[in-house]
Amino acid sequence: MGTRTRTDGPLKPYEALSAVYDAWTANNDYDAWADFIDARLRRHAPGAADLLDVCCGTGLLTARLQKRGYRVAGVDSSEGMLDKARGNVADGTRLVRADLPAAALPGGFDAAVCTFDSVNYMAGEDGLVQLLESVAAALSPTGVFLFDVNTRGKLENIFGDSHYGDDCGDFAYVWRNRHHPEQQSVDFLITLFLREGGAFTRYEEHHRQRWFSHEEIRAAADRAGFRVLEVLDDYTPAPATQDSFRETWVLAKPAAGTASP
Ligand SMILES: C[S@@+](CC[C@H](N)C(=O)[O-])C[C@H]1O[C@@H](n2cnc3c(N)ncnc32)[C@H](O)[C@@H]1O
Secondary structure (H helix, E strand, O other): OEEEEOOOOOEOOOOOHHHOHHHHOOOOOHHHHHHHHHHHHHHHOOOOOEEEEEOOOOOHHHHHHHHOOOEEEEEEOOHHHHHHHHHHOOOOOOEEEOOOOOOOOOOOEEEEEEOOOHHHHOOOOOHHHHHHHHHHHHEEEEEEEEEEEEOHHHHHHHHOOOEEEEEOOOEEEEEEEEEEHHHOEEEEEEEEEEEEOOEEEEEEEEEEEEOOOHHHHHHHHHHHOOEEEEEEEOOOOOEOOOOOOEEEEEEEOOOOOOOOO
């Protein structure tokens, strides 16, 4: 068995990774995340039926939320991820390719979610504000937005300048991180070997994640017209602390929680 190397440079994030994303994330407890989101929506957006899964990836969460009775549409920038999502979500699900944070989102949703570090990809100048403004525009006046973020602690202490890798049989990867403290960000240089027929093909992707302080997230939420309802430690009911590596934020549009039952 040989190795082929693509020579036309790094791919867009997730275009090669999409082929193995579902295996690579096998340890993510999407059912627990969906249960948690369902409970939070019942509390903060009772009666919510139409959800937007922002950066839906391969639809692993989308499908779980659909199984819990929600109508869910998804948006993502990666055609590869969306192709995989079509095999995971309910037939007829609306899946839209959109480069955030600039792209306009479809509208009329009761709530939106954005999971597994996707918000950290909004690394450009004003990326978070733009994202929150786009999501706000996609929601009804009582809409709620639940998302998670990797924290500064995770980017600095877990990712840092580390590297790791694994041989997973049909694919293998080498993951090198480059920390840029002045930009609050970490670049992931990912080399991926995918079994394709009788050979492994080598792919490269470059990703960038940025961390956001509480002050930045609160200011962005304010500019987009959201109230901050909760800042939780990962997908648990416990408040986030200095030691949290992932936070779950729940934001609400001004009229949320004030509508008559
Ligand atoms: C770690 S994956 C998470 C996918 C999914 N939410 C989940 O929980 O499995 C991050 C996703 O964000 C998408 N993404 C990254 N940057 C994006 C951007 N600028 N606009 C839209 N989607 C983006 C990627 O294509 C990828 O599907």
